[in-house]
Amino acid sequence: xxxxxxxxxxxxxxxxxxxxxxxxxxxxxxxxxxxxxxxxxxxxxxxxxxxxxxxxxxxxxxxxxxxxxxxxxxxxxxxxxxxxxxxxxxxxxxxxxxxxxxxxxxxxxxxxxxxxxxxxxxxxxxxxxxxxxxxxxxxxxxxxxxxxxxxxxxxxxxxxxxxxxxxxxxxxxxxxxxxxxxxxxxxxxxxxxxxxxxx
Numbered sequence: 067x068x069x070x071x072x073x074x075x076x077x078x079x080x081x082x083x084x085x086x087x088x089x090x091x092x093x094x095x096x097x098x099x100x101x102x103x104x105x106x107x108x109x110x111x112x113x114x115x116x117x118x119x120x121x122x123x124x125x126x127x128x129x130x131x132x133x134x135x136x137x138x139x140x141x142x143x144x145x146x147x148x149x150x151x152x153x154x155x156x157x158x159x160x161x162x163x164x165x166x167x168x169x170x171x172x173x174x175x176x177x178x179x180x181x182x183x184x185x186x187x188x189x190x191x192x193x194x195x196x197x198x199x200x201x202x203x204x205x206x207x208x209x210x211x212x213x214x215x216x217x218x219x220x221x222x223x224x225x226x227x228x229x230x231x232x233x234x235x236x237x238x239x240x241x242x243x244x245x246x247x248x249x250x251x252x253x254x255x256x257x258x259x260x261x262x263x264x265x
Contacts (some may be wrong), residue, residue: 082229
C-alpha cells in the first residue's frame with residue numbers, strides 16, 4: 067500500500083457538480099452553471115504539470131427528461147468555455163445519463179436501467195482509463211461525495227474527498243478517502259506535493 071500511495075499521479079478523475087461547479091440539485095440548464103472559486107485555477111495547475119483532468123459525472127437529469135443528451139453536451143461546452151476563460155482545459159468528459167429507479171414524472175424510459183456506468187460502478191472510469199492509456203494506480207479520483215470515493219476505491223485508485231458541494235456528507239457509503247482537501251485548488255496543490263514526494 068505504501069508504495070502505491072506515493073506513485074506519481076498522471077491523471078485526476080473528477081466529479082463535476084460540487085467539485086468544479088456549484089452544486090445545484092439536478093442542474094439541467096446552462097444558466098445554472100457557475101464555477102466554484104479557484105476551480106479553473108486548480109485545473110490550469112494540473113494542465114501546466116501535464117496531469118490529465120477528466121470529468122466522470124452521473125447525469126440522471128437525462129433519464130428524468132429534464133434535458134436531452136444534446137442539451138447536456140451544450141452544458142459541457144459551456145463549462146469548457148468558462149474554464150478556458152480561466153486558462154484551464156478538461157481533457158475528457160464522461161457522463162452517465164441513466165437512472166435505475168422508475169417513477170419520476172415525465173421520465174424518459176429509454177434511460178431507466180441499471181447500468182455499469184452510473185457511479186459507484188466503474189464503467190465510465192474504465193472507458194476513460196482505456197481512452198487515455200492510464201493505469202488505475204497512476205490516477206486519483208476526486209469528489210465531494212462518498213459515492214465518488216467508493217467509485218475510486220472500486221476502480222483501484224487513490225481517492226481525495228473535497229469539502230465543497232456535499233463535502234462527503236451524502237452518507238451513502240462508509241468508504242474513507244486517502245486524503246481530504248478543502249477545495250479543488252488545495253487538492254491540485256496536494257497532488258503536486260505527492261508527485262514531488264512531499265506527501
